[in-house]
């Protein structure tokens with residue numbers, strides 16, 4: 001798979017979010033680089049764990065901001081559910097990788113990459129205006 005390069009379409013204009021998204025992309029790219037370099041299993045599991053942990057941290061930040069902004073309940077629910085689907089899926093990959101029976105195949109990497117890009121350029125954009133209107137961003 002390929003590394004993700006930061007492009008203007010990934011910007012939300014909300015400082016704390018953009019900072020986290022950039023870091024998240026860096027962590028994804030570190031995992032991608034480790035896979036490409038054929039690093040040993042321990043290093044890969046560690047890189048995948050970094051991604052899981054950072055994703056959780058980032059989702060918590062976003063969810064707290066949406067809550068503060070009294071974000072539309074239905075939208076909030078959908079957004080939260082997307083975060084959960086991703087986290088659950090990545091934890092499955094992590095468990096399988098730790099157990100040693102799943103390699104981080106191009107398909108797994110594509111899932112992570114596509115999800116991240118689609119979520120940041122899609123669902124995440126939904127809170128930009130409400131956060132601004134609530135004076136949070």
Ligand SMILES: [Fe+2]
Pocket residue numbers: 021058062120124
């Ligand atoms: Fe996000």
Ligand SMILES: [Fe+2]
Pocket residue numbers: 059062079083119123124
């Ligand atoms: Fe999100």
